Amino acid sequence: MPKTLEGQITMEKTPSYFVTREAPARISAMSRETKLIVVVRDPVTRVISDYTQTLSKRPDIPSFESLTFKNRTTGLIDTSWSAIQIGIYAKHLDNWLQYFPMDQILFVSGERLISDPAGELGRVQDFLGLKRIITDKHFYFNQTKGFPCLKKAEGSSKPHCLGKTKGRTHPNINPEVVQRLRDFYRPFNMKFYQMTGRFFGWDD
Numbered sequence: 001m002p003k004t005l006e007g008q009i010t011m012e013k014t015p016s017y018f019v020t021r022e023a024p025a026r027i028s029a030m031s032r033e034t035k036l037i038v039v040v041r042d043p044v045t046r047v048i049s050d051y052t053q054t055l056s057k058r059p060d061i062p063s064f065e066s067l068t069f070k071n072r073t074t075g076l077i078d079t080s081w082s083a084i085q086i087g088i089y090a091k092h093l094d095n096w097l098q099y100f101p102m103d104q105i106l107f108v109s110g111e112r113l114i115s116d117p118a119g120e121l122g123r124v125q126d127f128l129g130l131k132r133i134i135t136d137k138h139f140y141f142n143q144t145k146g147f148p149c150l151k152k153a154e155g156s157s158k159p160h161c162l163g164k165t166k167g168r169t170h171p172n173i174n175p176e177v178v179q180r181l182r183d184f185y186r187p188f189n190m191k192f193y194q195m196t197g198r199f200f201g202w203d204d
């Protein structure tokens, strides 16, 4: 971790921490005051996004369907596939709650981060005890990218969108497979809404 001066906050981003069993104990041993921020999105879209990313690196991987099911006929989901595991947010959160109180953890909605980036970042700034410096006027919607982008990148006067690896087109997945995944995740999502006190709206 880099040294932090008075008035500065050190931030570190590692997506895999949230799903790593040993991470809460290790972070808590370093500092029990650490604030934790996790961006979560609909676990069904997440697993498709995860697959899309792997496919872009290794085009020869098996089909989405064959990775999803342990048994296609019975519809049994292969929970040993890490892409499926990661979306069981309630289970991972349980592990963090052994070491950190809920008020030290902020869950950011991945969907709202796209539809209302300033609103979601407002919550982040409040959580970190910062003045709301980042507001609506920092963003514009880029039609070509299909996502919000920054009007000015830090230290530059030019607009800035996230790179090509963020916001890839997902492959079409058989709607029956999507439905089966929805059914699989629903109870875990309900538990997660209850635990966080926030309704993320993934099960409409």
Ligand SMILES: Nc1ncnc2c1ncn2[C@@H]1O[C@H](COP(=O)(O)OS(=O)(=O)O)[C@@H](OP(=O)(O)O)[C@H]1O
Pocket: 015, 048, 049, 050, 052, 110, 113, 114, 147, 148, 149, 161, 162, 165, 166, 167, 168, 169
């Ligand atoms: N503003 C903006 N621009 C582009 N993309 C955006 C934005 N906000 C959120 N997203 C979503 O971020 C998803 C990629 O982030 P990841 O969590 O996969 O990143 S990381 O690789 O784990 O760091 C990426 O997922 P995919 O759409 O599946 O590529 C985006 O949907």
